[in-house]
Amino acid sequence: EAGVAQSPRYKIIEKRQSVAFWCNPISGHATLYWYQQILGQGPKLLIQFQNNGVVDDSQLPKDRFSAERLKGVDSTLKIQPAKLEDSAVYLCASPLRKQSAVTGELFFGEGSRLTVL
Amino acid sequence: SQQGEEDPQALSIQEGENATMNCSYKTSINNLQWYRQNSGRGLVHLILIRSNEREKHSGRLRVTLDTSKKSSSLLITASRAADTASYFCATDARGAQKLVFGQGTRLTINP
Numbered sequence: 001e002a003g004v005a006q007s008p009r010y011k012i013i014e015k016r017q018s019v020a021f022w023c024n025p026i027s028g029h030a031t032l033y034w035y036q037q038i039l040g041q042g043p044k045l046l047i048q049f050q051n052n053g054v055v056d057d058s059q060l061p062k063d064r065f066s067a068e069r070l071k072g073v074d075s076t077l078k079i080q081p082a083k084l085e086d087s088a089v090y091l092c093a094s095p096l097r098k099q100s101a102v103t104g105e106l107f108f109g110e111g112s113r114l115t116v117l
Numbered sequence: 118s119q120q121g122e123e124d125p126q127a128l129s130i131q132e133g134e135n136a137t138m139n140c141s142y143k144t145s146i147n148n149l150q151w152y153r154q155n156s157g158r159g160l161v162h163l164i165l166i167r168s169n170e171r172e173k174h175s176g177r178l179r180v181t182l183d184t185s186k187k188s189s190s191l192l193i194t195a196s197r198a199a200d201t202a203s204y205f206c207a208t209d210a211r212g213a214q215k216l217v218f219g220q221g222t223r224l225t226i227n228p
Binding site for chain 2: 048091110
């Protein structure tokens, strides 16, 4: 079944180490989103891609977070160096259907849960 | 920043009862959406209501929107144990071109 694939599902690292998360979105959609969800909170948008280009990264902590989307398909989100407050679930999302690029309805992956010790 | 705020933060009811969750937001919107998140899983889209709509139904779900009060409610009728999850409202603010989520309501259905 087509969906948004993310890996790894779980990662535990020590502070100041680096980590990378991978997302394979629903095929055929130009838009891809990375959200950060801290425990007990709603998801917060980190970065939005349109094909290979960045549409919105206003809430991405650029001193430690970076993201890229090569060839307009898969995307990686990297954190280096990690801080304790980066402990969260990192969610990747695609538009739910073709017209969702206008309405904003999203299909989320299962997420990558990061614990920073 | 969080646009929507859900109320209550947590709700516990008996199976078969109706559950009502509320969402308030701050700016003008194109549409408002509700999502469900089971523990340890990603978010699942439930329903979208446009700014020019006042009520929408989908199965056991009923969503209302009052743009004058900048608020929405999600009603789940005849609740089931499987409805236990966190529910989030999300707004597609005009001019913003991005979805902003609230803090969520944690719903527990007791058998």
